Amino acid sequence: MSANRGTSWAHDLVMGARFSVTGGREGxxxxLLTAVGVGLGVALLLFTTAIPGxxxxxxxxxxxxxxxxxxxxxxxxxxxxxxxDSTFHxxxxxxxxxxxxxxxxxxxxGLSRFPGPGExxxxxxxxxxxxxxxxxxxxxxxxxxxVGTIGEEGLIGPHxxxxxxxxxxxxxxxDFVQQIDGFGDTQPKxxxxxxxxxxxxxxxxxxxLPVAVFIAAAVRFGGERRDRRLAALRLIGADGATTRRIAAGEALGGAVLGLFVGLVLFFAGRQLTDQVGILETGIYPSDLNPSLMLTLLxxxxxxxxxxxxxxxxxRGVVIEPLGVVRVSRPPRRRLWWRLVMPLAGLALLYPMIGQDxxxxxxxxxxAGGVVLLLVGITALLPWLVEFAVSRLGGGSVSWQLAVRRLQLSSGIAVRPVNGIAVAVAGAIALQSLFTGVESQYTKPTGADLExxxxxxxxxxxxxxxxxxxxVExxxxxxxxKHVVSLASTELGDKARNPDSFIRLTVADCVSLREIARLSTCEDGDVFLLRPDPKLSELSDAGPSAKPGQKAFLNPLTDDTAALEAVAWTVPADAPAVDARPDPNGYARGGIIATPSALPELAGGILSHTTYVTLDESVPDAVEHARNAIAQADPMLVPMTLRAIQVNDRFAAVKRGLLIGSTAVLLLIGASLFVSQMEQLRERRKLLAALVAFGTRRRTLGASVLWQTAVPILLGLTLACTTGLALGAVLLRMVGRPVSFDWGSVAAMTGIGAAVVLAVTALSLPPLWRMMRPEGLRTE
Known part of the structure; x- marks a missing residue:
């Protein structure tokens, strides 16, 4: 019995798959619409599964x-x-x-030989x-x-x-020179x-998740025309179960063709990855190999x-030999079971609130909690749209046409909106989480970029x-515009193995004014810095020096080379002055002195730091400065001062999110356009008939916009609510206070609405063509 049932299933599915490619132009x-929609989603899934590799x-x-x-x-x-290393643009x-x-x-x-000196x-x-x-x-x-090129094995990426x-x-x-006997990473990660x-x-x-939602929507393209074809099968003797299996076979045929379309799009897109700036250094096409298990999945x-x-x-469609029950008003959707998924998602996430x-x-x-919460949108949105439109009434002709269409078949209008709603809800939750934890991975450097x-x-x-x-x-x-050079070292309280050190900074008077508030200064002066703890938390002040104190330059320690320590006495009349943070934000302490106030020092005792001020009105001023630094000495290390320091891994995650969001946004736009074309194709004869009876094209165009705007408004409202709820739970999971960046929430919502409006605008020219009288022709 079960064997016969399996054979019947297979026979019906194969028949439906055959209908999908032998049903004439309509079939x-x-x-093809189904294959394109599924193919776009499959290609993005394959790219995503290939990214970790x-x-x-x-x-x-x-x-x-x-x-x-x-x-x-x-x-x-x-x-x-x-x-x-250096930086260029x-x-x-x-x-x-x-x-x-x-x-x-x-x-x-990546090298075939060593480059010689000057190569x-x-x-x-x-x-x-x-x-x-x-x-x-x-x-x-x-x-x-x-004299040669570095091979692929020696580079992170093609760019x-x-x-x-x-x-x-x-x-x-x-300094900065290593003596090695091999290459490789032996350090624990x-x-x-x-x-x-x-x-x-x-x-x-x-x-x-939006990709999965769009794939699910794509396999349902052409549902109304398909149901009328299935009614013909009922007329020649097929029962209801058989027609449903044949319908599933039609969807299966489009989905299988979509798999091949997705593979073609993936391999075609993979060849372009080295031409596109994905990440700063790019990705080699050969690196994009999806996991075999995930590909099979x-x-x-x-x-x-x-x-x-x-x-x-x-399950709720009764196909009879003479028609489809769907043409009448569908039964009201129930709410209670639609709340199960989001509540189950919250139940999974709740135990992790307050975790270490x-x-x-x-x-x-x-993953299960987030998926259930976001998928709950796709269950709640049809009920919400039906509930809302059932209470809408009079208005302009375009409004009434749109409302009546939504009241009769709101499910068709909701399908493309589901993906947008899921994407926006997820984006709001992610943005809330990013905003909440950003302070943990970004911190001000204290640098004064002026x-x-x-x-x-x-x-x-x-x-x-x-x-x-x-410096010159x-x-x-x-x-x-300006260059300041500071030399520094440390003084010990003893000539050998000192117990404490005092910071010493040496520079001319102009440079010393960058780190101290000096009213007067001449060559030969010495000053004692009074560090102000309120100036900056970035302070290396150390113990303060005292006038007349004896100190030792280059004090000897167990690890120090055999250089003689140089004794020096802090002048008894050295005044105390207030410290000032240097351009990098550090508040120094200890002693500052002009060069002639110190004895002659052995080479290598002082370390030198130079600050460069640029005229930003000059094009490429920073690149000219870097060139001059490299020409002055190739071992000098220029570093760009930044007001904010960002954790490298956090920056990589944020960059990955931007790339992924862009890809999903493009998929959303393409899938919505395909979905919109499918809906207009389904209603071509109806639109042509309305125009033939005297309905203005402007009225029909406005009705199409209303049919898009109402579900989108409701979908984005539900997405905002769900996204904020999920964001609050995620913030509590990582121990952060619940707060939202309302500007980002508005931006995420606005982007979702803008994509839909753009797709709707692009679908207007085909809409005008479908309103021509030729649309009434049939075979």
Whole structure:
């Protein structure tokens, strides 16, 4: 008996699938619309399942070129390598200076040989940049001859700007220089904290759920015309169960074709990923390989879902030989069971409120709770639209046409809105969570960007005697207004193994005024800083010095090289002055002095920091300054001062959210347009008949807009309510107070409404064509 039933099921599904491609122009149109809608969703699902693997491949390549295998013993198998990264137009330029110490020195990944002194090997993206007109501004920073290209295995992505340059001057033991005997990452990975893991999990759920909703809507295209075809099957003897299975087979045929469309779109889009700036360094097409298990899951789930959704939606449709009961007013929808899913979602999330922040959240419980809460929108929205439109009445002709259409078949109008509502609700919840935890991953640096925009660090191998010429060279660069250079070290209270240290800063009077409030200053003066704790929490003041106190420059410790400590006595008449935060926001303490007030110091005792103030009205002033810094000494390290410091992982998650949101937004727009075309095609004869009876086209156009606006307004209202509720629960889960950025909530809602309005506007030209009398023709 069960075998016969299985055979009957298979026979009916195959027959329906055959009808989907042999039903004439109408059948093909419906099948293609379904395939396009499903294909768009499948392609995005495949891209999403491939992203973790692509990120993993990028991480693996980054690990293979890391230089953690440091050794103290030089030999034929060791390499000196210096990191000298730079920035060009907000893009990172990875720079490494290399000097092999023997024939067996480890070769960096992606290189076929070592570049010699004065030579460099560059990434394809950097080579293309240098060949362009834009790259002329970068050339002064790279005084090397290009002799080769870095291979894919040595780069994170196709758009990475990177080069290896040969050097004969770097030495072991210098700042920023490492002596290694191999490449690779031997360091344990720092685990992601629970809040970021929660953010990533919510992002995947929120981005993928609208895709699933749109796929479910796509397999239901052409429902009304399909029902009339099924009535013909009833007329020749098929029973109700058979016709429902045949209808499911039609949806199955479109879904299977949609799988192939999705595969084509995925592989076509994958070939373009290296041409599109996904992430700063891009993604190699070969990295986008979906997980086999997830791909099989999509391939199985989509056809099964198409059959299940069709059978579920037809449970209330009675197909008779002479017509379909759907043409009459459908029974009222019940509310109670529609509340089960959102309440169950809240029940899953509620136990995690107040959980220890350092404890990982149960990922399955979080995903299940969020999915149930958001899917609850798709169950509640049809009831809400039906409840609202049943109470709407008179008005203009266009309004009455729209309301009557919604009262008779609100479900068709709700389907495309479901995806928008789910996406907006998820976006509001995510934005609320991001806003709530942002302070944990972003903090003000205290830097004063009005006083300086660049900070330049000088390694110990750059002699202090060269600093005046370096400062002069930087000052002469185009767009540089002002340069301040500060040298600092620490004084010990004893010549060997001191118990305490005092900060000493040395500079001319103009530079000292950047860190202290001086009324008078001459060369030879010494001042004692009074640090004000109210100025900044970023303070390295340390213990204060006293007039007449004896101190030692270069005090000896167990780890210090055998240099003589230099005794120095703080002048008894040294006045105390108030400290001022430096351009980087640090409030210094200790002693400040002009150069002639100190004895002659051995090289390497002082560390030098330079602040550069730019004329931002000069085009590319910061790039000219960076060029001058590199020309002054290639080992100088320029750093851009920023008012806000953002955690790298948090920034990566936020960037990923932006990319994913853009992709989902494009899917929403495309799917809505396909859905709108399907609905207009279904009503082509009705629209043409109304025009033939004298209805103005403007009235019909307005009625179509009203039919879109009413469900969207109700859907966005429900989405805002659900999104805010979910956002509040997520904030309580991570121990943050419940507060909302209402501007972001309005923006998310406005974007959703704008997408729908844009799609509706694009559908108006086809609407005008469908209103022509030719639309009354039939076969």
């Amino acid at each position: 093909w149109t419906r099948t 692509a990120i993993g491949a990028r991480t693996d390549r980054a690990d293979t070129r890391n230089t953690y295998t440091v050794t103290e013993q030089a030999g034929d198998d060791t390499l000196l390598i210096a990191q000298n 907000e893009r990172n330029v990875v720079s490494r200076l290399v000097r092999p110490q023997g024939d067996e020195a480890p070769l960096p990944p 460099m090997m560059v990434s394809p993206a950097l080579a293309a940049l240098l060949d362009s007109s834009e790259g002329k501004l970068l050339e002064p920073r790279l005084p090397y001859k290009n 990475e700007l990177a080069y290896y340059a040969g050097s004969s001057t770097i030495e072991a033991g210098e 720092e685990p992601w904290d629970p809040v970021l893991v929660l953010l990533v999990l919510i992002i995947f759920v929120v981005l993928l 999509v391939a199985v789930a989509v056809p099964i879902a198409s059959v299940a959704v069709t059978l579920f939606t037809m 922040e350092d404890e990982q959240f149960n990922q399955w419980q979080v 006083r300086a925009q660049l900070q330049v660090l000088a390694p110990s191998q750059v002699a202090g005697s060269r600093m005046p010429k370096i 060279h930087i000052s002469s660069a185009t767009g540089v």
